[in-house]
Amino acid sequence: MASNRSYTLIGLFLLGAIVLFVAAVLAFGGTRLLSDNRTAIIFFDQSVLGLTNGSKVLFRGVQVGTVKNVQLRLDPELGKARIGVTIEVGANNTVMMDGDGSTRDVTTQELVDRGLRAQLVVWSYVTSQLAVNLDFQPDSKPNFVAKKQDLAYPEIPAVPSQIEQLKDTVSDLPWKETLTTVNETMQSMVTLANDMDALITTLGPNLAQTSDAARDTMQAARTTITFSNTQIEKTLSGLRELTDNVNHQLVSRDAQIGRLLNNAEATSKNLTSISSNLEALTDPGSDDRQDIQSAIRDLSAGAASLRRFAETLERDPNSILFGESR
Known part of the structure; x- marks a missing residue:
């Protein structure tokens, strides 16, 4: 017992x-x-000041894990030093689209092959606390630091932070050439200002004389314009008086113009009658034309007799007394 x-x-x-x-x-x-938590390691070649054990691990702003260890990793062969950050991602923070837990064990290496990358981000600007942000960047080339067999956990490649990218962009700018150009431009502006100052000092008296001459010219032009306006007003007044006189003469001569037009009309009628008479005289079948032609023939015969009588007298002047000799 x-x-x-x-x-x-x-x-x-x-x-x-x-x-x-x-x-x-x-x-x-x-x-x-x-x-089923996931543990991975990330190597950063930039300052991790503000990243400590327990810092947040985010995926597009959602916390999915924490930083478990931050340590310095030395590479004696290459003479380089990198910061190794070990993170742990909780499996209960990742679910399927329908809300159920993941039924397929997707390895960290598969996620890396699909473009999973790690980047340092500022978690708090007040305390300068950093966090590790995970995201898929399939276009970025993975930069592995260590060999897989040398690591206890799978490696997630790191990409430069936004501050480092900005620093690289700024460092790539041609600051020296730009500053040289700005310095040369400033010197040119100073030289131009000095030249302008000397030019203004030299041209000061000339500008004053030119200003006085321009003022006198403007005064003379103003006087000329005033005189011209007076003359123009007088001319316009004379034109108005002439126009009034012409209108008065037209009104007073209206009756005379009417009589003149009547006389012109009567004259036109007389000319029309004379033209008709001339047409009648020149008509081949009219009696008046035959009478005129007969009179013209008689006048022609008389003229011929007178011409023969004149020839006879020219040959024998005594024939007018004794008659023509046989």
Whole structure:
């Protein structure tokens, strides 16, 4: 009986130890033994001031894990030093689109092959605290630092932070050439200002004389314009008087113009009648034309007789007294 009691006590003691161990694990370790957390390492070649153990690990702003360890990693062969940051991502922070837990175990290496990259971001500008942000950048080329067999955890390639990218962009700018150009431009502007000052000092008296001459010219032009306006007003007044006189003469001569037009009309009628008479005289079948032609023939015959008589007298002047000699 005594031995059975001792075995029972030992069994109870072992059972209590197991219960205490499980309770301690659950109390101090949470549920990590029952969870599928992911652990990975990231190498940064820039300053990680502000990143400490317990810093946040984000995916597009959503916290998915924490930083577990930040340590300096030396490479004696290459003579380089990098900062190794070990992170732990909780599996309970990643679910499927329908809200259920992930049923397929996607490895970290598969996520890296799909473009998963790590980047340092500022978590708090007040405390300068940094965080690690994870995101997919399939267009970026992965830059692995260590060999897979040399690491205890899979490596997530790092990409430069926005501050480092801005620094690289600024450092690539041709500051020296730009400053040289600006310096030369400033010197040119100073030289131009000095030349302008000397020119203005030299041209000062000439400008004053030119201003006085321009003022006198403007005064003379103003006087000329005033005189011209007076003359123009007088001319316009004379034109108005002439126009009034012409209108008065036209009104007073209206009756005379009417009579003159009537006389012109009567004259036109007389000319029309004369033209008709001339047409009648020149008509080949009219009696008046035949009478005129007969008179013209008689006049022609008389003229011929007178011409012969004149020739006779020219040959024998005495024929007018004694008659023509036979």
